Amino acid sequence: MRKICFALLTISMLLSNTAVSMAHPGRTDANGGHTCRTNCAKWGLADGEYHYHNAAGTIKPAESTAETPDPAKETDDDSSDATLVADKIKVASKGKLSVYFLNIGQGDATYIRTAAGDDILIDAGKNEAGDVVVDYLKQLRVDDIEIMISTHPDADHVGGLDTVLRNFKVENVYAPKVSHTTDTFKDFLLAVKQEGLKIKEAKAGVLLPLKGVTARFVGPVAAYGDDLNDWSAVLHLTYGINKFLFTGDAEKRSETDMLAGKLALKADVLKAGHHGSVSSTSPAFLKAVAPKYAVISVGKNSYGHPAATILNRLKAAKASVYRTDLNGTVTAVSDGKKISFLKVK
Structure with missing residues (x-):
């Protein structure tokens, strides 16, 4: 029995x-x-x-498990594609602004979902990063993109945008009024044309048509000839009392013009310019922005990014630093009053 x-x-x-x-x-x-x-x-x-x-x-x-990770703690995976899987993503709840600084290697790609449900994509890394960005957006159930921003024609920013355009319905494309002769940039222009879109100029003072947030370009302020980095579209976004500043590769000349124009630069979160290069994040600019957090989008490179000078400068400014090469995809969530960083890995 x-x-x-x-x-x-x-x-x-x-x-x-x-x-x-x-x-x-x-x-x-x-x-x-x-x-x-x-x-x-x-x-x-x-x-x-x-x-x-x-x-x-x-x-x-x-x-319910969101927490602020230690930005100094290195991850054990420096890849830019395998880490972008669903079981390593914590999707922010509705009613909040979510900002994903994507881990796509050496380059820039930032996805923003507003509390109202609008989708914004700023850059998409190199050509090979396009599929990675598309996969990430699909995992986040993005159906269309209200705003696409190409900060400037450099390949590590514009390269993947044509792939995104072929995979998602995009309503508006913004870019500064500067061109380039590379095939990578031409592919972007061709993809925009094939989707029946026209590029709207990104320049200081242009306000994006979004609900629930104030998103305005603060750069470029002037024309910068062949200096593509200083042509970078710089976006200042406000949600509630929280503010974000996305700088592309804007360097000291552009930063100086933004300061001279007395534009709204103060931000809680700064996407550091030019992958943490010494050419950007000048002392005067950093003082004006006064960020609590700084995010550096960077991968393995031979340029010395991010520079020790910039890391020390951010540390002296008491800004907590997050790096995509060390922390993987960096995810910031705002309820309009408080900003939290979610641990993705």
Whole structure:
């Protein structure tokens, strides 16, 4: 009788475990979480939502586990594509502004989702980063892009935008009034034309048509000839009392013009110019911005980015520094009053 009871108990446990596995499969990652794959609604989750289980098996959505990571702690993965998978993304809850500084190697790519649900993409890295950016946007369930910004024609910024244009409906494209002769830049222009779009000029004073946020270009202020970096479109975005400044590769000459124009530069979060190069983030500019956080979009490179001088300058300014080469994709979430950085890895 004992053997029968024990056998029944064992079978019951196996069936229970099998049912849970079948209803909610998926190996956990290093953070103890994973993505929902089947019967997501049954668990109170959206399809593909990243979440955790506690010891009792109760679901804990990713939002409840958000925390501010140590920006100085290096990750064990410097790749720019394999890390962009669903089980390593914590999608911010609705009603908040989310900013994703994407880990795409040496280059820039920033995706912004406003609280109202509008999508903004600033640059998309090199040509090979285009597919990575597209995959990331699809994981975040982006259906269309209200605003696409090409900060300037450099290949590590504009390269992947043609791929994005071919994969998503884009409503508006902004870029500074400067051209380049490279095939990479020509591919971008051709993709814009093929989508039936016209490029709108990005320059100081232009306000983006977005609800719930104030997004205005503060650069370029002037014409900069062949200096493509200083032509960079610089965007200042305000949500509630929180402010962000996205600088492209703008260097000291552009920074000086923005300061002279007494434009709104102060920001809680600064996307440091030119991947942390000594040519950008001048002392006067940094003082005007006075950021609490600085994000450096950078990968393996031979340019010395980010420069020790800039890292020390940011440290002296008491700005917490996040780097995509060390921290992976950096995700900032604002409720209009407070900014939190989510741990993606």
